[in-house]
Amino acid sequence: MQLDLQAKRSKVSAPTLVHKEKFWYKISRNRTLLLMCFPAILFFFIFSYMPMPGTYIAFTKFNYNKGIFASPFIGWKNFQFLFSNGQLLLLLRNTVLYNIVFILLGNFLQVVFAILLNEVMSKWFKKTTQSMMFLPYFISDVLVSLLVYNLINYDYGFISDTVRSAGGVMPKYYSMPGAWPFIIVLVNLWKGTGYGTVIYFAAITSIDTSMLEAAKVDGANGFQRIRYILLPCLKPTVVILLLFAVGGIVKGNFGLFYNLVGNNSLLFNTTDIIETYVYRALMNNFNFSQGSAVGLFQSVVGFAIVMVANGVVKRIEPEYSLF
């Protein structure tokens, strides 16, 4: 308090010096809190900000031995190449389409499960099924790929065997690009539905029960209660979660795609997303320039989408905006 007054007094006496003085004063006054943030500041500087000048690689014919800034500058050529052979648009298409399906189907299923669970009386049933559905979320994508292999592998897969013993013909999925959008979507739903259901279920349990009771007394049936009470009450949660998802629409789930498809180039047409392309460009082909160009393209497009989405939301419903 005492110090505050001093600061105010100095503002009156020497207006030109004040700003600087105040700044250092603010720092020293908050030094403990600043120090508490310091590890995180350092962390993001080292791992997130330091790589940023490296995006220059996207504009060079990169030579690993020469280093980034000694490599010859070639302007937009990497981007032009990736655009003209259709690679960039294919990757963008795959990434965005998969995400749209994941978001829509995923949220739909999660809301449905949450509502259904809420209709059940048995506490035991609710708890047990929630735990079972949540389990796949805890598993690494490496294991997920093994589970899928276990099921649909042509020679020994469980489904393959079942189909064959029923007299059917099992397709060779690992060489059928057309089948993978379905497989990947199913696996994604399998993995994420439990997690989302838990969140929506929590949102439902925070709805005022008296509303539901009143509706019941007034003779609303189960469908009507869902339609006119539960769904409208869930709307804000759905909108917020959808918004978060739209922000990440050009970001793919690398672990899922890479573990399921790997380096199986037969399937790339329908399964290659930005992350898997960049990873292979880097680790298999050592093509730093193109990998970096695709990565930069993704960051810029993603950034623009978040900005636009946030701007739109801010105008319509400021409460929901991200920042």
Added chain:
Amino acid sequence: MKVKEMQKNKPVFHSTKVKLDVSDRTIRGFTYVFVSIFAILCIIPFWMIIASSFSTEAAIRRSGFTLWPTNFSTFSYSLIFRSPDQMIGAYVVTILMTLIGTTVGLFVVSMTGYALQRKDFPFRNGISFYIYFTSLFSAGLVPFYYLMVKVYGLKDSYWAVLLPLLMSPWLIILMKNYVKAIPHEITESGKIDGAGDFRIFWSLIVPSMTPALATIGLFLALGYWNEWYYSSLFLGSQVTYRPLQYQLYNIINKVAALKNSLAATQLVLDDLPSETLKMATATLATGPIILLYPFVQKYFVAGLTVGAVKG
């Protein structure tokens, strides 16, 4: 959503006094069937992996993966433990990384989260933006890789796996939201008693946010236990002991790795029970999670319901 509100909100129970009409019964019947089927589908694949890890290779070659071990055998496990170095090494690396990473990460994330929600901290908006911006725009994988390998010299170093997983903007924001639910008066009372900011955090705030710590800690621990991505980027063949999931990844994807890990057992490649071995490795790599799952799951659910929904 405030913690207090959460505690108040009991699940929605329907009064049984009102007679169930047809639509109620339809919905309920449908739920039991539909939810049960999905829940079973969620755990069956795990069961199948465990079951087939106890089968003989010949049985799998003959009749494929089944729901029950055909010709029960523990051969694949005895093979792994005939030269247990690889597996034990993988466990040690993974457990150490998980413990160290989770502890350090939890400390830093909670400290930052606390500082950033203090309304009297003038730099909080600036620093929040500095952190949040990294999730809006990133340099991408290639420059990151180059920096880690060529500038920081972290190729084949465990640091390259341990450090990047310590925190994320998302975890810090989540933590910030948790701490917000703690009344500001606690900080005020600490100040009046003359405690410094760190002291307030450590002896007043930390004890009152154990559920939040449990949830964030679980996210971190899960990240470390399931880590294979940074390992695949930075840990080359020179590294003897790989984290568990990366070890599994290698065994699944490279027969050579399989051969390597069994070099000491002097088996010919043709005799390798490759399928059951994959399943046994998978069981060992995931076992601890499945065993701990029933105990940690409730913290996860409790924490998520407070933090994940903005409000």
